[in-house]
Amino acid sequence: MRIDQTRVAIRQRTWLDNLDLALHFIRMNFRGCLGAAAAGAAPFVLVNAVLVAAALGDTLSEGFEFDMFFLSTLLVLLEVPLATAPLTLLLGQVMFVEQPSPGKMMRDLTSSLPQLLLYQVVLRILPVVTLPLGYAIWPYLNEIILLERNPLVSRPGQLSTRKRSSLLHAGGSGDYVIRAIGASIISLLLIGAIWTASVMLLNMLFGLQLGRLGQIVLFQCTIWTVVMYFTVARFLTYLDQRIRNEGWEVELALRAQRQRLLRQIA
């Protein structure tokens, strides 16, 4: 990994700047992001559509949309870490100007899967009350597990995932909770906007009135689109966190001077 050859300019940014930059990042890497997002989310779109359809019965009853939103959100909260893993791995490769390799992504995913399941599935499902809280207080756990690949238990010279996460997230919990609230509000707005715009467009362009299953599938696609956008934004804020904690931009400036001195010595 060459930190002086990054796809995104290394400097400190605000959270809102990172949300904006995520739009730019997705546009520049659209096909890769779409493929990785689809690979992660497609199975869950199908599973959720079946589960929600089964739970809500056959009719478009009063309050159907609210129930669909509630059930889908609950399922998505559980599935986010696993569904966004391929996209996170791709972002890790693209960021450092590597040629994305599906084989390497699969190997990394396989080696990270035990920790991913332990931290992001088992420990989230058991204390259901802390389910959304986990995203707020340790927001970059997925990135740490998938991209930094620390061992589960500390070894000499190697931090454990838990310790690495504690170090990275230290002192920022207030910020993380506020960002999580902001992200929830923006997510709701985006889901509402995309959902409404899609329904209106389908109606205006094709005269389509969606039935029960159509609404469920469209809603799943909408919610996962927003989740995948926030995965890119979260990756950029994770990099920002590392810039702030670990002084990447300082290292780049010093490296440039090092190169100059080495040339003089040679």
Add this chain to the structure above:
Amino acid sequence: MSGMPQPPRQLDSRIEIVTPENIAFHYVVAGPFRRLPAYIIDCLICTTVLVGSLIGISFAFGSAGMFAIGFGIWLLIAFAVSWFYFGLFETFWNGQTPGKRMMGLRVLSVTGQPINAMQAILRNILRAVDAMPVLGSVAIGIPLYMVALLAAAANSRYQRLGDLAAGTMVVVERRSKLRGLSQLSHPDVVRLALDLPRSLAVNRGMAQALSLYVARRDRIAPARRYEIARTLSEPLAERFGLPRDINPDLMLCALYYRTFIADTAGSAVLSPESEAAEMAAAEVSVR
């Protein structure tokens, strides 16, 4: 040079505009999410004005039995506020509305010059298109701004349709704080600074790097600080024959001390390196 592989252009929200005088200005462009708080503040101000005027007019005209006339006047106020609030403020406040001023944003033309009245009005009239689709009726509805979001995502200046038509962009006003000299008075730093060879010259780039390092070092964990400082301390030690076992952090601090504090203490004239440190904070550069 054409045979050399070119690294891909880095993504950034920072853009450069070069004037005909060959002076480059750097701006950070604001995207839809950076603009959102300013927009919400402006909407709250508009709503307060509309509700306040409705209440005032209701009392004034309702008590005289002329509510219909009062309501007609209010409709005119509502029309003026919804269509011209943004445009008029941006015209007379040099590209800012109250929300933008609070959030440190400004509308500029894409050439970096202030916008004129035509641009301000045009970009805000086209807001009606950017706001589509609208949930509810066009008169009283919730704008979803999907057109603006898609347009902003499709270009590197985050311009919505109104901006594209008017040739404008929204930038973040950077008020760069000129940092004072970092205080490094630890005896070890001072001692080492005095022991450094006089031949160890610091050029502009090195001064900037040292300034950046010293300004940020307090917020970096000691182990990581040591790792970063070693990047430069090792070749410095080799180049100037210094002992290899000097603490890298101490060496860079000493070099900073000698460059910015010791060398300037007895002289009324700032060294070129000190000027360089000040230039590091500036956002304007002559190409």
